[in-house]
Structure formats: C-alpha cells, structure tokens
Amino acid sequence: MSKANEVMTHALATCAPDASVAHVAAIMRDRDIGDVLVVEDGKLRGIVTDRDLALQALTGKDDPQQTPISKFMSTKVVTGETEWSLERVAKVMAKHQVRRLPIVQDEQLVGIVSLGDVALHEHRKGVVTKSLQAVSTPIGVSGSGRSRLGGALIGFGLAALATTVMAWLTWKHYRPSTAQTNREERTI
Numbered sequence: 001m002s003k004a005n006e007v008m009t010h011a012l013a014t015c016a017p018d019a020s021v022a023h024v025a026a027i028m029r030d031r032d033i034g035d036v037l038v039v040e041d042g043k044l045r046g047i048v049t050d051r052d053l054a055l056q057a058l059t060g061k062d063d064p065q066q067t068p069i070s071k072f073m074s075t076k077v078v079t080g081e082t083e084w085s086l087e088r089v090a091k092v093m094a095k096h097q098v099r100r101l102p103i104v105q106d107e108q109l110v111g112i113v114s115l116g117d118v119a120l121h122e123h124r125k126g127v128v129t130k131s132l133q134a135v136s137t138p139i140g141v142s143g144s145g146r147s148r149l150g151g152a153l154i155g156f157g158l159a160a161l162a163t164t165v166m167a168w169l170t171w172k173h174y175r176p177s178t179a180q181t182n183r184e185e186r187t188i
Contacts, residue, residue: 004089005082007121008103008111014039017046017070021057024048024069035100037109038073044102044109046073079104080113090118 013027013036024036028050038046048057048069057072058064078096080089082105093101093115103111 002086002121003082004080004084004086004101004103004113005111007086007117008082008113009117010111012037012109012112014109015069016040017073018068021053021062021064021067021069021072025053025058025064028053035112036069037102037112038069039109042108044077044079044104046070046075047077047100047102048073049100077102081105082110086113086118086121089113090115093118 013031013033015024015027015036015038017038017040019038027036028034034050036048037044038048052072052074057067057069062071078092078098078101080092080101080103082103084092084103089101093099099115101113102109103113
C-alpha cells in the first residue's frame with residue numbers, strides 16, 4: 001500500500017498571508033490548481049481554495065487587488081504525515097470533508113495529497129468512493145437524506161463558478177482599456 005510521501009505533490013503553491021486575493025487567483029490560474037497554501041516563517045498558517053475565492057473573496061465588496069488572502073483563508077488546516085497510508089489519508093479527508101491534505105514532517109510543510117492522488121494510487125475503490133461521498137456531502141446531511149448525484153453536481157458547479165470568476169478577474173485586470181490601446185497605437 002502506498003504512503004503519503006510516495007504520491008504527494010512536492011512542488012507546492014504557496015503565498016504569504018498578506019498576498020492579495022488577485023495574486024492568489026493568478027497563482028491558481030497559472031499553475032492550473034485549486035489551492036494555495038499560506039505560509040509564514042516556514043510554517044503552514046492556512047489554505048485557500050478556489051471555492052473560498054468563488055464563495056467569499058470574489059463575491060463581496062472587497063477589492064481583490066488590495067485585500068489580503070488572510071481574510072479568506074482557512075486557518076484550521078487538517079494535515080497528514082508522510083508515513084500515513086493512502087487509506088488513512090482518505091479516511092481523514094472524508095472525516096473532515098477536505099479534498100486536499102497538506103503533509104507535514106517535523107512541523108514543516110513538505111507536500112500535499114489531493115483526493116485525485118488517492119484515486120490514482122489507491123487500488124481499493126471502496127476507500128476512494130467512501131471518501132468522495134463524504135467530501136461531497138453537505139455537513140449535517142445524513143446518508144439517507146442526501147443525493148449523491150446532487151452533491152457531485154454542486155461540487156462541479158462550484159468549481160466551474162470559481163474558474164469563471166478567476167478568469168474574469170484576471171482578464172479584467174490584465175486587459176488594457178480601449179483608451180489605453182488607442183493611445184499606444186497612436187504613439188507607434
């Protein structure tokens with residue numbers, strides 16, 4: 001059975017707590033990922049996901065260029081350890097309803113395991129299925145009262161919304177205005 005340190009991603013996307021929301025969205029866009037780990041003084045201080053951006057940071061009145069990500073990051077980060085089996089990783093993800101589990105060793109951040117990593121490497125489909133069901137079920141909904149398809153659709157819908165909002169924000173920020181483009185054309 002594989003262990004966390006055998007499948008985790010080592011090249012981590014990180015930022016400081018004072019990084020702007022727009023900067024974090026750009027990191028996600030540029031690296032085609034759904035999470036950024038917030039690190040300060042070498043210690044994991046939080047995590048921000050595309051869902052955090054879509055539901056909180058980019059839907060309010062805060063200026064994404066000026067607002068620090070610390071306002072929206074999750075600070076109660078569940079972590080795993082390098083020697084954990086993928087089954088244990090999957091169970092922790094299910095219990096805490098997280099799709100990504102930062103991995104620490106000697107209190108230092110060393111990697112991250114996603115539910116996708118578990119699915120690719122864990123050969124026991126039941127473990128992955130149970131974790132995915134648990135992660136996709138809204139908190140407080142019992143097993144008999146939930147729609148598996150509904151939970152998955154909500155998750156896919158939120159991911160699509162997050163991607164659209166980040167793309168729009170980035171496009172709007174980096175696209176020169178028509179007036180600016182016209183000035184540049186006249187100076188050429």
